[in-house]
Amino acid sequence: MKAYLSHFTAAYAWNIPYLDSVFGAPPGEPRAGRGRKADITFTDPAARHRLRGYNVHLCTGRLPRDAVARRNGYFTASPPLVFLELANELDFHRLILLGLQLCAYAPGRPAEAVAAKQQLLSLAARMPWHFGSVKAGKALRYVADGSGSIMESLAFMILGLPHALGGYGLGGARFNHEIPLDAEAQRRLRQQRCYVDLFFPEARLGVEYDSFSQHSTPAEQSRDLIRATTLERLGIEIVRLGTHQLYDRKACEEFAHNLAARLGKRIRIRTGKFPEAHHSLRALLPTRPNL
Numbered sequence: 001m002k003a004y005l006s007h008f009t010a011a012y013a014w015n016i017p018y019l020d021s022v023f024g025a026p027p028g029e030p031r032a033g034r035g036r037k038a039d040i041t042f043t044d045p046a047a048r049h050r051l052r053g054y055n056v057h058l059c060t061g062r063l064p065r066d067a068v069a070r071r072n073g074y075f076t077a078s079p080p081l082v083f084l085e086l087a088n089e090l091d092f093h094r095l096i097l098l099g100l101q102l103c104a105y106a107p108g109r110p111a112e113a114v115a116a117k118q119q120l121l122s123l124a125a126r127m128p129w130h131f132g133s134v135k136a137g138k139a140l141r142y143v144a145d146g147s148g149s150i151m152e153s154l155a156f157m158i159l160g161l162p163h164a165l166g167g168y169g170l171g172g173a174r175f176n177h178e179i180p181l182d183a184e185a186q187r188r189l190r191q192q193r194c195y196v197d198l199f200f201p202e203a204r205l206g207v208e209y210d211s212f213s214q215h216s217t218p219a220e221q222s223r224d225l226i227r228a229t230t231l232e233r234l235g236i237e238i239v240r241l242g243t244h245q246l247y248d249r250k251a252c253e254e255f256a257h258n259l260a261a262r263l264g265k266r267i268r269i270r271t272g273k274f275p276e277a278h279h280s281l282r283a284l285l286p287t288r289p290n291l
Contacts, residue, residue: 002047004068004075006057007039007085011098013071014079014114018150021286022098023090041077041085057085061129079115080123087132092139092165093157093281099143100153107148107176107195117145146175152197154284155209155246159198159256163269166277168256170263173198173207185230194227196238203263205237209246237262247285 004010011019041057049056067081077085079102087095099120105113117140124136142161147153152175161167177199186192196206208228228238239259245251260267 001068001075002044003040003042004077005039005071006041006059006077007055007082007089008036009039010071010077010082011086013074013076014082016079016098016101016114017104018101021150021284022094022101024094024284059130061127064123064126067123067127078123080120081127083115083120084124084127084130084132084136087136087139091280092135093284095135095139096142096157096161097153097284099139100147100156101150103143103145104147104149104153105145107146108178108193110145113145117143144173144175148176148195148197149209149211150286151211151243151246152176152209155207155241156198157284158246158252158281159207159259161281164271164273164277166274166279166281168253168260168267170256170260170265170267172202173200175199177201177206179231179234179236181230182234185234188226188230194231196231196236200263203237204235205239205262206231207259208238208240210240210242249282 005013008023016022037053037055039055039057040051041059043059043063045058045060063081067078068075069078070076083095083099083102086098090098099117102115102120103113103117105111110116120136120143121140124130124133124140127133142157142165144156147156156173156175157167159168160171160173161169162171163169176195176197179194179196181189181191181193197209198207200206228240231238239262241255245255257267
């Protein structure tokens with residue numbers, strides 16, 4: 001193998017969910033990986049040559065066997081290798097978001113994830129010579145498996161990243177944590193288990209993200225209420241984060257302080273990096289989100 005599809009082209013080949021939002025492609029403009037030159041990486045310097053219509057890269061280090069895979073009939077950088085390749089192409093916030101979306105899956109369906117965090121960590125550890133390994137390793141500290149949507153990923157980052165990275169420092173949440181239901185709860189909800197969008201295990205507190213599209217009808221709101229009261233009976237407190245709160249900076253700040261109080265914490269921002277980093281982080285929110 002002397003060449004393989006890589007970088008943005010490989011990212012789109014793996015169908016990573018909400019990838020346009022990760023890359024920040026403006027509506028109506030050519031998207032990274034589509035409507036642009038294809039990325040090809042050569043492994044042999046002698047084989048590399050200028051190709052019209054392609055972005056040509058070179059990788060001379062020894063690639064682990066699982067770093068490149070067949071995808072749609074072409075040798076293609078694996079999802080963990082794509083993460084390393086894009087580490088120096090994306091800013092730190094977007095790199096974290098890429099990691100979260102690589103590891104995203106519908107509640108209770110981990111096999112649907114494009115990759116698992118452990119796979120990303122493993123390849124980065126086996127390729128310390130790669131130009132993106134250091135930055136990728138730092139970003140992976142803030143990546144977790146199991147996000148159910150791009151908006152859950154962004155809420156996780158805004159609430160959980162440290163102050164120096166623009167978040168409110170309320171880390172420790174798990175995505176879509178499974179809650180087994182007792183017989184009475186199963187009868188009321190007509191299901192054997194439920195999943196909480198963001199769950200803080202020690203406090204037994206969950207944050208549910210309420211999008212306009214999924215929680216707008218009276219029937220859906222009634223079911224949400226029954227679900228919340230059922231979980232409270234099981235000793236789990238639920239707080240709801242609405243779309244308007246996430247998009248309104250002041251409302252989001254108030255939500256974070258209220259959440260911190262429920263977690264037995266206080267938010268004390270002592271770094272001058274917070275304002276700029278927080279602005280950069282909030283810039284990731286889609287202009288036209290899938291609400």
